Amino acid sequence: MKIAVLPGDGIGPEIVAQAVKVLKALSSDGMKIEMEEAPIGGAGYDVAGDPLPAATLKLAQDADAVLLGAVGGWKYDTLPRPMRPEQGLLRIRQGLNLFANLRPALLYPELADASTLKPEVVSGLDIMIVRELTGDIYFGQPRGIHINADGEREGFNTMRYSESEIRRIAHVAFGIAGKRNRRVCSVDKANVLETTELWRQIVIEVAKGYPDIELSHMYVDNAAMQLVRAPKQFDVIVTGNIFGDILSDEASMLTGSIGMLPSASLDSNNKGMYEPSHGSAPDIAGKNIANPLATILSVAMMMRYTFNDEATAQRIERAVKKVLANGSRTADIWTEGTKKVSCSEMGDAVVAAL
Ligand code: NAD
Ligand code: IPM
Ligand code: MN
Numbered sequence: 001m002k003i004a005v006l007p008g009d010g011i012g013p014e015i016v017a018q019a020v021k022v023l024k025a026l027s028s029d030g031m032k033i034e035m036e037e038a039p040i041g042g043a044g045y046d047v048a049g050d051p052l053p054a055a056t057l058k059l060a061q062d063a064d065a066v067l068l069g070a071v072g073g074w075k076y077d078t079l080p081r082p083m084r085p086e087q088g089l090l091r092i093r094q095g096l097n098l099f100a101n102l103r104p105a106l107l108y109p110e111l112a113d114a115s116t117l118k119p120e121v122v123s124g125l126d127i128m129i130v131r132e133l134t135g136d137i138y139f140g141q142p143r144g145i146h147i148n149a150d151g152e153r154e155g156f157n158t159m160r161y162s163e164s165e166i167r168r169i170a171h172v173a174f175g176i177a178g179k180r181n182r183r184v185c186s187v188d189k190a191n192v193l194e195t196t197e198l199w200r201q202i203v204i205e206v207a208k209g210y211p212d213i214e215l216s217h218m219y220v221d222n223a224a225m226q227l228v229r230a231p232k233q234f235d236v237i238v239t240g241n242i243f244g245d246i247l248s249d250e251a252s253m254l255t256g257s258i259g260m261l262p263s264a265s266l267d268s269n270n271k272g273m274y275e276p277s278h279g280s281a282p283d284i285a286g287k288n289i290a291n292p293l294a295t296i297l298s299v300a301m302m303m304r305y306t307f308n309d310e311a312t313a314q315r316i317e318r319a320v321k322k323v324l325a326n327g328s329r330t331a332d333i334w335t336e337g338t339k340k341v342s343c344s345e346m347g348d349a350v351v352a353a354l
Helices: 012-028 042-048 054-062 085-095 163-178 194-207 220-229 241-255 293-305 310-325 343-353
Strands: 002-008 034-037 065-070 100-106 126-132 144-147 153-156 183-188 214-219 236-239 264-266 272-274
Touching: 002 012, 002 042, 002 054, 012 065, 012 293, 012 310, 012 343, 042 085, 054 085, 065 085, 065 293, 100 163, 100 241, 100 293, 126 163, 126 241, 163 183, 163 194, 163 236, 183 194, 183 220, 183 241, 194 214, 214 220, 220 236, 220 241, 236 241, 264 293, 272 293, 293 310, 293 343, 310 343
Parallel strands: 002 034, 002 065, 065 272, 126 236, 183 214, 183 236
Antiparallel strands: 100 126, 100 264, 144 153, 264 272
């Protein structure tokens, strides 16, 4: 297994170091794992003047899977857009054709009290958000800021989806639902936006090939509300890039913290990039207090989706569960009566439980 390791910025290096400990532990148990590190985001800009240095993209292309921390930081926020850390992330997603982003919002029972929602609302929660990742308003042309006919500045972006882009992400969602509770809720804004009117039509067409899966549709504003009202009604949610970005951050709080939400970004051959759903958390960077579990759980997803090794995926997830059951908590999920641990102590605890 050749894994490209891209720590990135902010808490990225701290949380990735914990996931690397887990990979090293698996490696010393006999798994053949090779890791090589490269800079991305602000770190890429600092060393190579580019948030996605050519050598980093090449390393990622040549690897079987990519482990990424997070990118972004205050000091880069005023750079010209092409130089900003976030562009490195968007370009690597596009460059590797990682169109399917899976973000599982799963509540570990031990964390029912850590959520800001009532335990009875979230206990038993297990949602898979399937977010399209290489299209939509994120990539649509034209875009920019120009002077309009009235002589004032005007910003514009283009929301667009082709039929084939919608079709392939719908197939991913139905495929995943078939291995779960066989329900897909497609989230759109078909009442207002043509792009998502087409989205709904295509999803309905694709659904005909999956007669055993129940399909429903929901407008995104209602979905945002339902996620906090009664989140357990959802099994698989499939949606576009921007709605998926927003809804997955919202869903993360159902699980206790955004520090718990892993993700897999896959191409059509299940090659993938694995990263937590959260960002570089500049407000807590360098303090060794970030929650590394989303990153460690992303390694579990890597074993499951790219390396087809369900046993190892579950071994990592069981280790996380055991650590939580023993009462270890980073600050973001700490509650009265549990033991507060640092980022690196959490990593060590998972390795010990493994
Ligand atoms: P963020 O996810 O970085 O942080 C939001 C809040 O959640 C912060 O209070 C932060 O401390 C907390 N948080 C996030 N991850 C945590 C963890 N593992 N443990 C404990 N607390 C955690 O979002 P933001 O503040 O909006 O963005 C910060 C930077 O990250 C920006 O530059 C943004 O563009 C970038 N970003 C990158 C990614 C990515 O690399 N995938 C994702 C989102 C945001
Ligand atoms: C995410 C992030 C990224 C996104 C940013 C940093 C480009 O928020 O992975 O959720 O918007 O996709
Ligand atoms: Mn996001």
